[in-house]
Amino acid sequence: xxxxxxxxRFRRTRDAFRAATRVFRNPVTTFGALILVLLxxxxxxxxxxxxxxxxxxxxxxxxxxxxxxSLRHPLGTDNLGRDILSRLIFGARISLKAALLVVxxxxxxxxxxxxxxxxxxxxxxxxxxxxxxMILAFPSLLLAIAIVASLGxxxxxxxIAISLPWWPWYTRLMRSQVVTVKESPFIESARAVGVSSxxxxxxxILPNCLSPIIVQATLDMGYIVLSIAALGFLGLGTxxxxxxxxxxxxxxxxxxxxxxxxxxxxxGAIFLSVLGFxxxxxxxxxxxxxxxxxxxxxx
Amino acid sequence: xxxxxxxxxxxxxxxxxxxxFFSFSAQGAELPKNxxxxxxxxxxxxxxPSASYSxxxxxxxxxxxxxxxxSPPGSSKPFQPALAERYExxxxxxxxxxxxRKGVTFHDGGTLSAKTxxxxxxRTMRMGKGAAFILNPxxxxxxxxDNTVRFVLKNPAPFDRIAASxxxxxxxxxxxxGKDREWFDAGNEAGSGPYMLESYKPDEEIVFKKFDGYWRxxxxxxxxxxxxxxxxxxxxxxxxxxxxxxxxxxRVPIESSRHFNDKxxxxxxxxxxxxxxxxxxxxxxxxxxxxxVRQAVSYAVPYKDMIDVGLGxxxxxxxxxIPYGQFGxxxxxxxYTHDVEKARExxxxxxxxxxxxxxxxxxxASENAVEKAIAPLLKEALAAIGIPMEIRPMIWSAQWxxxxxxxxxxxxxAALLWWxxxxxxxxxxxxxxxxxxxxxxxxxxxxxPDFDKTIKAAYSKTDASEARKLYTKAQQMLIEDAPSVxxxxxxxxxxxxxxxKGVVVNPNxxxxxxxxxxxxx
Numbered sequence: 027x028x029x030x031x032x033x034x035r036f037r038r039t040r041d042a043f044r045a046a047t048r049v050f051r052n053p054v055t056t057f058g059a060l061i062l063v064l065l066x067x068x069x070x071x072x073x074x075x076x077x078x079x080x081x082x083x084x085x086x087x088x089x090x091x092x093x094x095x096s097l098r099h100p101l102g103t104d105n106l107g108r109d110i111l112s113r114l115i116f117g118a119r120i121s122l123k124a125a126l127l128v129v130x131x132x133x134x135x136x137x138x139x140x141x142x143x144x145x146x147x148x149x150x151x152x153x154x155x156x157x158x159x160m161i162l163a164f165p166s167l168l169l170a171i172a173i174v175a176s177l178g179x180x181x182x183x184x185x186i187a188i189s190l191p192w193w194p195w196y197t198r199l200m201r202s203q204v205v206t207v208k209e210s211p212f213i214e215s216a217r218a219v220g221v222s223s224x225x226x227x228x229x230x231i232l233p234n235c236l237s238p239i240i241v242q243a244t245l246d247m248g249y250i251v252l253s254i255a256a257l258g259f260l261g262l263g264t265x266x267x268x269x270x271x272x273x274x275x276x277x278x279x280x281x282x283x284x285x286x287x288x289x290x291x292x293x294g295a296i297f298l299s300v301l302g303f304x305x306x307x308x309x310x311x312x313x314x315x316x317x318x319x320x321x322x323x324x325x
Numbered sequence: 326x327x328x329x330x331x332x333x334x335x336x337x338x339x340x341x342x343x344x345x346f347f348s349f350s351a352q353g354a355e356l357p358k359n360x361x362x363x364x365x366x367x368x369x370x371x372x373x374p375s376a377s378y379s380x381x382x383x384x385x386x387x388x389x390x391x392x393x394x395x396s397p398p399g400s401s402k403p404f405q406p407a408l409a410e411r412y413e414x415x416x417x418x419x420x421x422x423x424x425x426r427k428g429v430t431f432h433d434g435g436t437l438s439a440k441t442x443x444x445x446x447x448r449t450m451r452m453g454k455g456a457a458f459i460l461n462p463x464x465x466x467x468x469x470x471d472n473t474v475r476f477v478l479k480n481p482a483p484f485d486r487i488a489a490s491x492x493x494x495x496x497x498x499x500x501x502x503g504k505d506r507e508w509f510d511a512g513n514e515a516g517s518g519p520y521m522l523e524s525y526k527p528d529e530e531i532v533f534k535k536f537d538g539y540w541r542x543x544x545x546x547x548x549x550x551x552x553x554x555x556x557x558x559x560x561x562x563x564x565x566x567x568x569x570x571x572x573x574x575x576r577v578p579i580e581s582s583r584h585f586n587d588k589x590x591x592x593x594x595x596x597x598x599x600x601x602x603x604x605x606x607x608x609x610x611x612x613x614x615x616x617x618v619r620q621a622v623s624y625a626v627p628y629k630d631m632i633d634v635g636l637g638x639x640x641x642x643x644x645x646x647i648p649y650g651q652f653g654x655x656x657x658x659x660x661y662t663h664d665v666e667k668a669r670e671x672x673x674x675x676x677x678x679x680x681x682x683x684x685x686x687x688x689x690a691s692e693n694a695v696e697k698a699i700a701p702l703l704k705e706a707l708a709a710i711g712i713p714m715e716i717r718p719m720i721w722s723a724q725w726x727x728x729x730x731x732x733x734x735x736x737x738x739a740a741l742l743w744w745x746x747x748x749x750x751x752x753x754x755x756x757x758x759x760x761x762x763x764x765x766x767x768x769x770x771x772x773x774p775d776f777d778k779t780i781k782a783a784y785s786k787t788d789a790s791e792a793r794k795l796y797t798k799a800q801q802m803l804i805e806d807a808p809s810v811x812x813x814x815x816x817x818x819x820x821x822x823x824x825x826k827g828v829v830v831n832p833n834x835x836x837x838x839x840x841x842x843x844x845x846x
Contacts, residue, residue, distance in 0.1 A: 085705065105698065261697075266700060280559060283563065
């Protein structure tokens with residue numbers, strides 16, 4: 027008995043380890059992960075890393091307006107003389123926090139609904155899925171813009187506005203998984219021994235449907251960073267003086283011909299973080315997809 | 326689902342990148358001498374001359390003409406004749422007689438007569454849109470004979486300045502006066518000015534051609550065609566000028582504007598404008614119901630830095646609410662300086678030595694780049710005297726709705742760009758600070774019966790120096806009570822190729838330039 031438990035534990039760790047090595051055997055994925063680790067580290071330690079933390083938070087420094095990149099300001103300064111590097115570092119906090127929040131919201135809303143729709147079926151399924159379809163009928167960014175415009179532009183409203191048109195993707199994804207899994211023999215046997223529906227859903231179906239959700243969530247993080255930046259660019263997201271990459275790109279537009287560093291570096295930051303999330307997301311998907319898993323198997 | 330998501334992602338990336346790189350798309354071509362291309366930021370909100378009350382003035386002023394024009398500051402005469410050759414006013418200031426120019430034809434073939442003028446004004450008054458309120462003093466309009474029209478007023482008012490207004494005073498052809506707004510907005514016009522509307526693509530391009538029958542004639546160098554390219558992106562406008570794809574532009578990036586005269590091809594002309602910016606403090610709600618706190622804010626604002634960052638240096642700190650150059654402006658009025666120590670003292674006297682424990686709300690029109698640029702500076706300035714502030718940009722119409730819902734539960738500070746509809750200080754002082762039971766333009770909810778009495782007395786004076794004295798007194802009250810922070814008067818730049826000549830800036834007609842006077846050599 028004891029041995030069995032040990033064995034089980036060992037097997038679990040071993041499987042997780044194997045999965046991880048599968049994911050990171052691909053050098054492109056490792057590169058993406060490296061970007062993300064860097065990004066998360068800068069966000070966490072922003073006040074210690076940023077050369078001018080006060081300016082990163084928004085304090086103006088009018089003596090050094092629009093200074094080109096130099097040793098003192100490696101990426102130059104903006105219209106109010108603030109160090110771009112510090113602004114980017116503090117901007118990482120906002121982008122990551124926002125992406126994490128939105129993903130948690132959409133997963134927490136979308137996944138349970140999908141689980142219920144798929145498992146219970148019938149009228150409940152119809153109701154949830156038609157409602158989801160209705161929301162999906164609107165272009166998501168357009169709907170987000172409309173929502174922010176009516177609620178008033180700030181970061182919190184922007185997050186809500188992005189989450190609202192987004193959760194149905196997870197409901198649909200989850201439902202399609204649940205519908206396949208619930209027909210499997212092991213669910214049937216669980217039901218035969220009298221396990222309750224809730225327990226079946228949570229203990230047997232949910233864990234078996236999670237991998238596509240994880241892949242989707244990772245890929246979506248990048249898209250959310252981009253959406254937040256887009257709303258910020260349009261003046262509908264984060265409000266100055268807080269640092270936001272999209273706002274910085276937009277602010278730099280006015281100076282783009284002569285002071286190219288404002289828009290370019292902030293655009294670069296958006297690009298890198300989206301790239302990081304996409305590479306890692308793709309890597310996880312390939313590692314989890316049985317159809318292409320053979321590529322990673324040892325000869 | 327996967328490929329779809331990917332497509333959306335690509336699309337989004339493209340949108341962000343496209344805006345960045347759009348600026349590289351200016352084309353290079355030499356323009357012929359009889360054609361002018363004007364890169365303008367101003368869209369047309371309506372083509373109806375009776376309802377027009379916005380930036381389309383830039384084009385209206387070249388299609389239509391008023392009875393008389395207000396001259397730019399520094400001219401020998403205050404007015405220039407247009408469709409009226411001269412005018413008379415009775416001694417009581419109630420009867421104004423205009424003698425019309427003979428032989429003026431409209432673009433549609435109609436001819437100018439006293440009835441045309443009467444019909445035009447009556448159409449504007451009947452519609453009651455835009456700036457029609459400035460015609461409120463009119464009691465009746467009478468066509469004495471074919472070329473004489475008489476206006477009788479209910480109360481004395483400076484009707485010459487009203488007749489020369491940039492809005493609501495255009496003369497419309499006999500045919501046009503019978504049409505409704507839809508007809509005009511379909512891209513039709515009924516003016517008598519030098520240029521006719523040839524084609525109109527909303528937010529893209531407007532083409533004008535010269536009107537052969539124009540009463541001033543076409544001797545000397547003029548343009549046969551004027552093409553307006555509506556360019557919202559300032560960097561694009563600058564590149565069009567650099568490449569010779571445009572002759573005139575009304576906006577380039579602020580930082581480029583500063584060094585614009587270093588260019589070989591182009592130059593910047595800076596003229597006065599009657600536009601000014603002010604911050605309006607909510608005088609009915611704590612902490613700004615306290616005069617000392619309001620004065621402290623007036624001392625805390627870094628005027629010079631704001632002019633530098635927001636306007637690229639093109640402006641000067643305001644002296645009172647009436648801008649430099651306008652009738653009623655008084656240079657000797659008291660001017661607050663940027664003095665943080667003094668501001669802190671006032672805060673302590675007001676009972677806030679440790680600052681205010683409430684976060685005040687600052688709103689500005691999100692369309693306005695100047696207000697956006699100065700918002701962070703204001704936040705820092707108020708933080709320095711212990712007033713925490715939240716910045717909330719709002720679409721202009723939403724900001725105005727919030728103001729109108731006040732004073733309780735509305736904004737604490739509102740930024741407002743203001744310019745007079747016609748060149749009399751009464752309109753500015755009355756609209757912005759007279760007691761309103763239902764807030765409309767009184768953004769500070771200021772209530773001072775003495776002030777109301779003073780400006781009304783000033784408006785009914787036909788003697789200019791007496792009126793001026795009363796306007797000065799009224800402005801002193803505003804400066805002492807400090808319901809608003811008078812930030813800065815804007816200087817209006819316009820950017821042009823060096824070969825373009827004859828560009829005149831007249832602040833009475835903001836952003837409108839007379840194309841008839843321009844030519845290339």
